[in-house]
Amino acid sequence: MRLLKQQIELKDGSGFATLLPEEPEDMPNDLLRARAMRRVTKESDSGSVASTRIALDLTIRVTSTDFDVGSGQLHVAGKVAAESEHVKLGSYHTLDLELQRKFTIEKADGWDSVAVEMLREALDATKRAEVWAVVMQDGLANICLITEHQTILRQRVEVPIPRKRKGGLDGHEKALEKFFSTLLSTLLRHIDLTVTPLKPLLLASPGFTANSFLTYLRNYATTNNNKPLLALVPLILVAHSSSGHQHALAEVLSSPAVLSKLADTKYARETALMDRFFALLRQDDGRAWYGPREVERAVEKGAVGRGGGVLLISNALFRAQNVEERKRWVGLVDRVREVEGGEVRVLSSLHESGKRLESLGNVAAILTFPLEDLDEENEEEGGGEAQGQQNDMQI
Amino acid sequence: MPPKSGHQRVKQLGYDGDDLYYDDDYSDEGGGDGLSPEDKEQMRQGTIQVKAALASSISVSDAEIQEALWHYYYDIDKSVTYLKSKSAKVEEKKSSGKLDILIFGLKKLFPYPIPRQSSYKHVAVSAAEFFNDTPWLNVPIHRRGEIIVEPLYPRGGLLGGSSKPSKLAALAAARKRKQREDGVASVPDNADTSHDKEPDRAVALLDRLSLKDRAKEKAPPSLGSSEQPEELSKKKPRQTRYPVRRKKSPSPPPVQRREEPSGPIPEPSAAIEIPDLRAPPSTFAAAMIGANRMEPQPRPLRGSMFSLPYIHNGWFTNANAFAGPSPDDIVMNAQAKGQKSKKVPSKQVNGGKSTNKLTESVSSLTIEEAPKVKSKNLNVLQEFEKSNMKKTASFVVIGHVDHGKSTLMGRLLYDLKVIDQRSVDKLRKEAETIGKSSFALAWVMDQTSEERSRGVTVDIATNYFETEKTRFTILDAPGHQDFIPNMIAGASQADFAVLVIDAGTNSFESGLKGQTKEHALLVRSMGVQRLVIAVNKMDTISWSKARYDEISQQMTAFLTAASFSPKNLAFIPCAGLTGDNIIRPPPDGTIPGNWYSGPTLVEALDASEPAKRALSLPLRLTVADVFRGGVMNPLSVSGRLDAGSLQVGDTVLAMPANETATIKGIEVEGEPVDWAVAGQITTLHLADIDAVHLRLGDIVCSPAAPIKNVKSFQAKILAFEHVVPMSVDVFRGRMNAPAKVTKLVAVLSKQSGEVEKKRPRIVQPGSVARVVVEMEREMPLDSGTRIVLxxxxxxVAAGLLESV
Structure with missing residues (x-):
């Protein structure tokens, strides 16, 4: 993302930013101005209708967004907020934001800290590590692209492989060979080998499948004298995963071998953080909590503060179109960061770590001191939520 | 009846156009001539006699007979012989279709008559007269036919240029006229169309598959006559056909020939637009050329000035009986042009009808190719009771990696002579060449190249052996942690388990932390009650009693904690590599102080109680493998019959694909059987289903009581690790599906099963909880199914599906 122009008053949060997306992640909200093509119908005095397509700058008030992971386009629908000679106020338009097309965002209810933070993060052009990863097991492979912001499942390869049987070994070995060749050709369709520097490739599987595939790939590259592919071979990293399903990627990314190579990328940090959270949760000493209400209560009590308090929150919560909802979470983030002095980590819901967080209710916290029974009031369905009072019920 | 030969149809395609051209050359040939009354009488009687002699064995037209009689001077015997041999010849010729296609092609090149031939047009003396006294009898019959190649040149100029038809020709024409007059009424067109239709239909319909639409477009609206639709549907595709594609069709049906001449072709018609100016080949030409199937298309007679002597020759007319539009068609086409709009409805009816026929015949074709498997309609349960089957049991061999599971089983099979000495010697030799001689016995089970080169079992190996009491199925599971999914698949098929423990120093301890523990817990949670613990590698610790006791004490404590009942545990010391105490007690002196005198491993296996069979429940079979079972069985699945029974011919339903299949064959332990019941590990050969619908872990069930596809379910689980809402893999037999624990409903009391804590934050290892699991994709699951997360x-946990 490149910032072309910015004018945001940090005090009152008014202002706008003009941006040029270079990465397929951004979530404009509220007022969006971008160039668009629109078909304009004009009725002449005589009653004949002429229809032309014209390019014009449109400002819309966003009502919904839809991100197309495949094409990297964000479709933003909304009502036209600024009238022009061609477009009436209040008519609907869907803007397609795509890479290398600039747009301007203006927050109707002001730029809050999370939005500014997001913008800053998006503008951080320093390091952009991207890795191809293939998690596989016999007969199943998921080809994923891991970027700074998201993990995209590009293709799932499934080839039925007969199991070993008396007298039926041929079928097994042949099918395995076919699986490898299908996987390799699919992979080569996705990986662009002409781009330099080449992105590293991560192969992970239980057992020997990944190693066998690497051998297959190397043999293929050598026999076909495929130079670009040969150049990729040294960049291939083989890791262990417990299965070939996509969620096994989390396990791969947290393995030491991979972390050492990918350390200090955003997703590696996020993965490590989630692991730390789960480790604490397992200890069950009341220092790790998850779920909206529990975390809010913990923050109330000042447990997510200086000295190790971490708030983990998925950016899915900020995408909420409901202003109240969004304010609730922005308020929580602000409180932890400004008042309590704790650390806030916004995890991308498009990442493996974000998905792990998602199953925990999109928000979790590591506390500075143990708290018990944060969840006890749930039985009353939020009866004491506002007060955040601790219930004395014992386990 | 066989379909029409290729060349016939080929010709039918082309003749309507180009034949007319060079046939015009004969237009002025022929003429009236008569036989003397005596001759006629003689001929008539001769014909009758010859016909009688020939009976129905060979179909020969009257004209042919008369011609033969003429040549043989009314010698009936000779004529009969001649006709018989000739018709044999004709048939032989007809099967060689390629030649005709070649000729046809050449004709196409010369659609117009070659000018040269016009010089033969007015030959003063006819060829027939010229050769009148030629001794025909001396010409060997087999040579006559060879001339068929000739008609490269437009026929007849040289040989067939008789200025007037022979007497015989005139006679034939006369007869024919007569026949027609009284035959028209009596021989309905339908009769022969239906004859022709039958053999043709299969092929013609196939052609219409692609050409139907076009044919329909072009089809002239019928006049509404009853036979019209059939005629149309039969003829149209032919006209649009390419010649060369039909080369390989089977030979022509000889049977039809008799009927065809009396067909609709000579049907007189008042309004024939095309003047018929062609002459047929002369007698001489016919004789010289023999069975010439390149004859011009028969045409309406009345419009022509001249009679056509050979129109009734079977081999003459048969070839292109329906080549062009029949006179009727021509008329109707012409008329139809004027009343097209009126006829549209009938056209549609026509199209619909032929479509129906097409569907019918296509479906009947399929049936012929793959005859339905007949069910014997056995009462399987009764059969099962009657059969008094020997006790059967399957067991899974589990334990930590490298504790010697495969070797122990290899030794067992070898000692029981299931594997012969030669194979074992061969394996030994192979193992030694790669420096892994101790793996030789394990290779009996580990067969893939990967397993052998790495020395690790990867997948379940199945093998069979039999003792006096029981037939056993071995499921040798991999011990390595990565292959636990495969081990689960094996354990889900087993009645009981054999836990192999390495008695060696440190090995037992490392195993107890590793897969010894995990496997034991898994098989328990999958419903295995009985466990035979083989304390293996006793030879490495010189059969130390102390070590054995230590191991059995520790294991008993652990296993009872894992809710195995102590009476279902049996500890057997043994040594897989040497074979001691597997099927026979170790030789004297092996065991210091002979402290062990209990049962051998096989005796302990034999002591197992037969498992209960869920015979009466609806059919459930978990697919453990999908493979190609051979040329005859392109698609086979194998797996344990969890419940119910099945027999050959049954229709089953594969879930989650929701596709039905027919059971073509059943195999149990490699032997074909007619039925199978719950508890047996069977191979089903399936028909009527595509392989894409079957995956490992699918359920084969009965269509009457299908299993449901489930997206989310509630389960009671025993946690082995901490359970929080998280991503998990759900295992059930071979099924391995990604899912999420979405909700922790409650922690339950281990004893009473009552709710201890609602909505826990985390489930601690060892506790029982109720959780909601959501699958990524729908999977077939029954409530009461045992699953592993x-x-x-x-x-993480093992559990029981409570509700879906």
Whole structure:
């Protein structure tokens, strides 16, 4: 993302930013101005209708967004907020934001800290590590692209492989060979080998499948004298995963071998953080909590503060179109960061770590001191939520 | 009846156009001539006699007979012989279709008559007269036919240029006229169309598959006559056909020939637009050329000035009986042009009808190719009771990696002579060449190249052996942590388990932390009650009693904690590599102080109680493998029959694909059988289903009581690790599906099963909880199914599906 122009008053949060997306992640909200093509119908005095397509700058008030992971386009629908000679106020338009097309965002209810933070993060052009990863097991492979912001499942390869049987070994070995060749050709369709520097490739599987595939790939590259592919071979990293399903990627990314190579990328940090959270949760000493209400209560009590308090929150919560909802979470983030002095980590819901967080209710916290029974009031369905009072019920 | 030969149809395609051209050359040939009354009488009687002699064995037209009689001077015997041999010849010729296609092609090149031939047009003396006294009898019959190649040149100029038809021709024409007059009424067109239709239909319909639409477009609206639709549907595709594609069709049906001449072709018609100016080949030409199937298309007679002597020759007319539009068609086409709009409805009816026929015949074709498997309609349960089957049991061999599971089983099979000495010697030799001689016995089970080169079992190996009491199925599971999914698949098929423990120093301890523990817990949670613990590698610790006791004490404590009942545990010391105490007690002196005198491993296996069979429940079979079972059985699945029974011919339903299949064959332990019941590990050969609908872990069930596809379910689980809402893999037999624990409903009391804590934050290892699991994709699951949840390479929990 490149910032072309910015004018945001940090005090009152008014202002706008003009941006040029270079990465397929951004979530404009509220007022969006971008160039668009629109078909304009004009009725002449005589009653004949002429229809032309014209390019014009449109400002819309966003009502919904839809991100197309495949094409990297964000479709933003909304009502036209600024009238022009061609477009009436209040008519609907869907803007397609795509890479290398600039747009301007203006927050109707002001730029809050999370939005500014997001913008800053998006503008951080320093390091952009991207890795191809293939998690596989016999007969199943998921080809994923891991970027700074998201993990995209590009293709799932499934080839039925007969199991070993008396007298039926041929079928097994042949099918395995076919699986490898299908996987390799699919992979080569996705990986662009002409781009330099080449992105590293991560192969992970239980057992020997990944190693066998690497051998297959190397043999293929050598026999076909495929130079670009040969150049990729040294960049291939083989890791262990417990299965070939996509969620096994989390396990791969947290393995030491991979972390050492990918350390200090955003997703590696996020993965490590989630692991730390789960480790604490397992200890069950009341220092790790998850779920909206529990975390809010913990923050109330000042447990997510200086000295190790971490708030983990998925950016899915900020995408909420409901202003109240969004304010609730922005308020929580602000409180932890400004008042309590704790650390806030916004995890991308498009990442493996974000998905792990998602199953925990999109928000979790590591506390500075143990708290018990944060969840006890749930039985009353939020009866004491506002007060955040601790219930004395014992386990 | 066989379909029409290729060349016939080929010709039918082309003749309507180009034949007319060079046939015009004969237009002025022929003429009236008569036989003397005596001759006629003689001929008539001769014909009758010859016909009688020939009976129905060979179909020959009257004209042919008369011609033969003429040549043989009314010698009936000779004529009969001649006709018989000739018709044999004709048939032989007809099967060689390629030649005709070649000729046809050449004709196409010369659609117009070659000018040269016009010089033969007015030959003063006819060829027939010229050769009148030629001794025909001396010409060997087999040579006559060879001339068929000739008609490269437009026929007849040289040979057939008789200025007037022979007497015989005139006679034939006369007869024919007569026949027609009284035959028109009596021989309905339908009769022969239906004859012709039958053999043709299969092929013609196939052609219409592609050409139907076009044919329909072009089809002239019928006049509404009853036979019209059939005629149309029969003829149209032919006209649009390419010649060369039909080369390989089977030979022509000889049977039809008799009927055809009396067909609709000579049907007189008042309004024939095309003047018929062609002459047929002369007698001489016919004789010289023999069975010439390149004859011009028969045409309406009345419009022509001249009679056509050979129109009734079977081999003459048969070839292109329906080549062009029949006179009727021509008329109708012409008329139809004027009343097209009126006829549209009938056209549609026509199209619909032929479509129906097409569907019918296509479906009947399929049936012929793959005859339905007949069910014997056995009462399987009764059969099962009657059969008094020997006790059967399957067991899974589990334990930590490298504790010697495969070797122990290899030794067992070898000692029981299931594997012969030669194979074992061969394996030994192979193992030694790669420096792994101790793996030789394990290779009996580990057969893939990967397993052998790495020395690790990867997948379940199945083998069979039999003792006096029981028939056993061995499921040798991999011990390595990565292959626990395969081990689960094996354990789900087993009645009981054999836990192999390495008695060697440190090995037992490392195993107890590793897969010894995990496997034991897994098989328990999958419903295995009985466990035979083989304390293996006793030879490495010189059969130390102290070590054995230590191991059995520790294991008993652990296993009873894992809710195995102590009476279902049996500890057997043994040594897989040497074979001691597997099927026979170790030789004297092996055991210091002979402290062990209990049962051998096989005796302990034999002591197992037969498992209960869920015979009366609806059919459930978990697919453990999908493979190609050979040329005859392109698609086979194998797996344990969890419940119910099945027999050959049954229709089953594969879930989650929801596709039905027919059971073509059943195999149990490699032997074909007619039926199978719950508890047996069977191979089903399936028909009427595509392989894409079957995956490992699918359920084969009965269509009457299908299993439901489930997206989310509630389960009671025993946690092995901490359970929080997280991603897990759900295992059920071979099924391995990604899912999420979405909700922790409650922690339950281990004893009473009552709710201890609602909505826990985390489920601690060892506790029982109720959780909601949501699958990524719908999977077939029944309530009451045992499942295993794994995450990050560790078994998180095992449980029982409560509700779906």
């Amino acid at each position: 794994r995450a990050d390479g560790a078994t």
